[in-house]
Amino acid sequence: MNNFKSKKLIILLLFIYSCQNNIIDKEKPNVILIVADDLGWSDLSYMGSTYYETPNIDKLSKSGMTFHYGYASSANCAPSRASMLTGKYHPFHGIYSVKNSDRGNKKTRKIIPIKTKTKLELEYFILPEMLKSKGYSTGHFGKWHMGPKGYFPEQMGFDINIGGNEHGGPGSYFSPYKYPNMSNGPKDEYLTDRIGDEVVKFIEKNKENNFFAYVPFFSVHTPIQSKSDYEKKYLNKESNEYHNREDYAGMIQSLDENIGKILDKIEKLNLSKNTLIIFTSDNGGIRAISNQYPLRAGKGSYYEGGIKVPMIFSWPEKIKAGSTSNERISNIDFYPTIKSIIGYNETIDLDGEDLTPIFNYKAFKKRELYFHFPIYLEPYNVHLDSGSDPLFRTRPGSVIIKDNWKLHHYYEDNNFELYNLENDISESKNLIDINKEKKAELLNNLDNWLKKNNAPIPNKLNPFYDQKYVDSLMILINKNKISGKVNKNETS
Secondary structure, three states: OOOOOOOHHHHHHHHHHHHHHOOOOOOOOEEEEEEEOOOOOOOOHHHOOOOOOOHHHHHHHHHOEEEEEEEOOOOOHHHHHHHHHHOOOHHHHOOOOOOOOOOOOHHHOOEOOOOOOOOOOOOOOOHHHHHHHOOOEEEEEOOOOOOOOOOOHHHOOOOEEEOOOOOOOOOOOEOOOOOOOOOOOOOOOEHHHHHHHHHHHHHHHOOOOOEEEEEEOOOOOOOOOOOHHHHHHHHOOOOOOOOOOHHHHHHHHHHHHHHHHHHHHHHHOOOHHHEEEEEEEOOOOOOOOOOOOOOOOOOOOOOHHHHEOOEEEEOOOOOOOOEEEEEEEEHHHHHHHHHHHHOOOOOOOOOOOOOHHHHOOOOOOOOOEEEEEOOOEOOOOOOOOOOOEOOEOEOOEEEEEEOOEEEEEEOOOOEEEEEEOOOOOOOOOOOOOOOHHHHHHHHHHHHHHHHHOOOOOOOOEOOOOOHHHHHHHHHHHHOOOOOOOOOOOOOO
């Protein structure tokens, strides 16, 4: 029996049964999954930032387990969210980008990329549907970004949908928001505050039931818009070469405050001991806005800056307060972990791993992490992105991480990059020519995984590719005649 096929009738019957009983099951925790948008690995004070202020996220870190090697399954928004909610790698759902896959100038693309899917199929038995089948009240608050009307959260297992639609960043962070499915509040109401308030209302309403709150904040996605008093605060604060944008810092402060608002509500209702809270980001930060040093690159790149993200699990008395883990984990692990915790015993075909052994300091299955991205992503800033090259944050390719080794395989020219992350977290020393045995080992594992998952590999040449044009662009870039800048109002 394929549990990813739609089981709407079963879900409905189980939900009706649970509602008739209307008694909280204390053996099952409430679940709050908080996902920041484009928040970088280093954009938090508990990670060492002296410019950004995140006391509430720091508090969450101290209350549970912080993973120093947490990864998003993808380097950009929609694919990462799709894999997180399905517990599956990208070849399963086929969502590789938020829109078209042939991004960037056609004269600069050597091969024709694989077409990306633009919606998460209704037939998949995703995380909220699994929780709903176990009697949970389910609420979505914020960004969805995984399909057009008919594929919104309310069609995918959520009782409540605040803000979820096909779009990415909002038109404005201040009301009127210019954003479908998000009713406007009082003039100049701040969107992050609004999301926090809606979550608090949901928790209050469902305090006597098991609930799942999925909170994918819009912050800190573009447009970069902060409350003016916060922006002034950081304008007068000492910055550094990596973290220095006062508007972005103000956005982070608002995000942190509203996470604190959620934590306070949980504490006031005496729900802390029975609530699992997960905090992460959907991908790395935009390097042109916030440099993720010592990590290379940022959002859109499969260097560490694009996929390594903050990751915290908090569950008092179940997960040791102030604990840390050096295990490499991914957001595809959230689904099987929650499945294990709530006691859902039916078999579901998932790629992620159950993390509960780590919480209990038991042996954890050693495994590789895989990333498959058969499309193009154009640069934000040709001088600052630090991507695969100035013209693209990434070109079509696949990546494997095994132990401390990381292999990049690019499909245009069959090129490889090999890094030892233990010694070179910045991915600055390509060891491909001096460690051929490790390359062969990792490439064999990667190829086997690609074949097993029927991953589509782009191999057709692009007839519009123009090497002379590319060469001319590189001359202009090297002479600083071409530049790029992520502005306050940039939305993609």
